[in-house]
Amino acid sequence: MHPNRDGWFSDGNVPCDPVPPLSKRPLRMVLMGPPGVGKGTQATRICKSFRTCHLATGDLFRNAQCEGPATPAMKAALAAMQQGRLVPDDVVIEMVRERSGCLKCQGGCLLDGFPRTVRQAEALDQMLDEFGAHLDAVIAFEMAIEAIVARLGGRRTCRSCRAVFHETSNPPATPGICDQCGGNLVRREDDTPEAIRTRMEVYDHESRPLMEYYDAGGRLLRVTADGSPQEVFNRTIGCLSSFLVPSDAQRAPNHVAR
Numbered sequence: 357m358h359p360n361r362d363g364w365f366s367d368g369n370v371p372c373d374p375v376p377p378l379s380k381r382p383l384r385m386v387l388m389g390p391p392g393v394g395k396g397t398q399a400t401r402i403c404k405s406f407r408t409c410h411l412a413t414g415d416l417f418r419n420a421q422c423e424g425p426a427t428p429a430m431k432a433a434l435a436a437m438q439q440g441r442l443v444p445d446d447v448v449i450e451m452v453r454e455r456s457g458c459l460k461c462q463g464g465c466l467l468d469g470f471p472r473t474v475r476q477a478e479a480l481d482q483m484l485d486e487f488g489a490h491l492d493a494v495i496a497f498e499m500a501i502e503a504i505v506a507r508l509g510g511r512r513t514c515r516s517c518r519a520v521f522h523e524t525s526n527p528p529a530t531p532g533i534c535d536q537c538g539g540n541l542v543r544r545e546d547d548t549p550e551a552i553r554t555r556m557e558v559y560d561h562e563s564r565p566l567m568e569y570y571d572a573g574g575r576l577l578r579v580t581a582d583g584s585p586q587e588v589f590n591r592t593i594g595c596l597s598s599f600l601v602p603s604d605a606q607r608a609p610n611h612v613a614r
């Protein structure tokens with residue numbers, strides 16, 4: 357059974373249920389890619405395969421939106437999110453720092469949507485360094501813009517458990533209903549055409565330098581995200597397996613999985 361991410365949705369001090377099993381080598385990974393590339397779907401599969409926890413900052417903000425009442429900082433963060441803008445670095449970094457217990461987790465973690473800027477990446481490196489850990493891999497999914505727009509048009513997310521479906525490529529058994537928990541499937545409010553355009557621009561401006569940052573450190577693993585979810589997953593796992601060699605010194609830089 358997968359941990360329920362209670363720590364992530366509160367402040368990192370609330371233990372998950374069940375507590376993740378002790379991993380011989382807890383993997384800490386980051387998942388990157390433009391909106392609509394299929395990060396959510398792949399994150400679920402990767403986490404199941406490596407038994408890591410899925411820690412998405414976007415889920416944190418969406419969760420806070422449902423919970424309310426929000427603090428002024430959180431209100432500003434949610435307003436930025438609704439307009440498709442990035443939440444200010446200081447706010448995001450503070451929220452992740454509050455949850456550093458999740459970064460230390462004995463089961464490892466897959467960060468999704470964080471870091472988004474070089475400043476956030478530097479803050480993450482510093483947090484991990486404080487408890488003697490490091491990132492094992494940064495997976496960057498890549499895809500042409502036209503394909504992304506087509507994907508986003510049909511994306512639906514479960515209001516309750518956040519599972520991600522697609523009307524044509526990954527439909528639920530019953531239209532509008534989540535296969536996993538029976539919750540209602542909705543179109544995310546930042547999947548409107550205006551917000552999508554802004555998010556693509558933001559991704560180009562902010563995340564390209566981030567990829568250069570990780571590439572320079574030999575931690576970047578580029579994976580083409582074309583094909584079915586299963587094909588992308590197989591490609592990712594194949595490439596990760598050769599990337600995650602026992603010693604960092606044996607790791608080949610500039611990995612590209614096509």
Ligand code: AMP
Nearest residue numbers: 413414436437441442443448469470472
């Ligand atoms: P996502 O689900 O990752 O696409 O995130 C949804 C929205 O949450 C983004 O469009 C941002 O407004 C906000 N957000 C999530 N993670 C971050 C982050 N690391 N830095 C800034 N804003 C973020």
